[in-house]
Amino acid sequence: MDKQRRKFLKVAGATALAGISAPAVVKLTASDALASSEHAAPAADAHEGANGHGDAPKGIRLGLVIDMRKLYGKPELLDKAVAACNKAHNIPHFDNKKDEIKWIWKAPFENVFPEHSQYHPADTAKDNDFLVLCNHCDEPPCVRVCPTKATFKIEANGIIAMDYHRCIGCRFCMMGCPYGARSFNWFDPRPHVKEFNPEFPTRMRGVVEKCNFCGERLAKGLEPACVEAVKEDEAITFGDLNDPESEIRKVLAENTTIQRKPSLGTKPSVFYIV
């Protein structure tokens, strides 16, 4: 009897040990085989991504340089740009600030550039509003959080676009966007649109909306509505950030520009000369 119990305990102990160590052994011996089959492709991608992190992305990447020096003391120009956008995109107007729909809007310096706090800010920063819009980031947090792929980056031109047909109104993107560039339609926007642009749709209640860099105007060979509105003052330069010959690159090369909240690593495509 004693002998048998001893034998049983031995076998049970060995089995338990084998059971516990089996996954580790399998993992160690099979890792090479696994890596060479299904994990090969993603691993290669990740590697490439890590390498290309610091490089400029390839292809067209549309961007803006807003020369605030030409807009200081002229709030009517800012209003003109905002109004042009509102009209082109059937953007509703709500009096309550919480219900506002904003594609491009005005904001004070400390809200636009919270990372550029100054002990004694310049008068231009104190006295003027700044023009802000979606930054069409190269690393857009809104796109990462969208559960339905309703918002996405158009690889052909770098625009962060929306497909309102797919938006379920979860507002994750509004949480994700560090620039407040997204607005939610709490109400049916139609009664609050001043005049309809018959070539552009409205939105419906329950979707998030944002600047589309005037994709519909670019297709017609026009510049974005805000750029065109302040054209005479040459306050906004629009173009391809990846084309070394473009005008926007010239402006960027000749001036010191700042971006909004650069430390977040979103790589905004909108630059400011302040």
Added chain:
Amino acid sequence: MYNKGTIIPGLAIFVLIVTSPLWLNAFMTGSTVPKVELPPGGETKCIASATVMRSSHMQILNEWRDDVLRDANRIAVTVDGKEYRKGLQMACMECHTNKEKFCDACHEYVSVKPYCWDCHLSPTLAATKKETL
């Protein structure tokens, strides 16, 4: 057979009632199938034949939507020398300005409720708040 006098007429009446939809369909004139109103501007050509448009306009619209929004492919479609920009408001409603008598006539008949008009503007609605330049 017992009660022959009631069973046979009863069966005949039963068969008549069960097949009544067929009889009604065969002898009733004036079908309610809607006749759509053609474009008021007199256009007779679309991007495809009427049969194709009738059966697959929804697929075409979905393809256009994905082209325009996702792939940034807004290149106009040219059919028989006429250019059509991809878009419900920019192509379809340019000719079919009578959405209520064209789109709605059939959609109501077959009881489909496309959500196009939640966002897209019908020409009638767009005209209610016209640009005041």
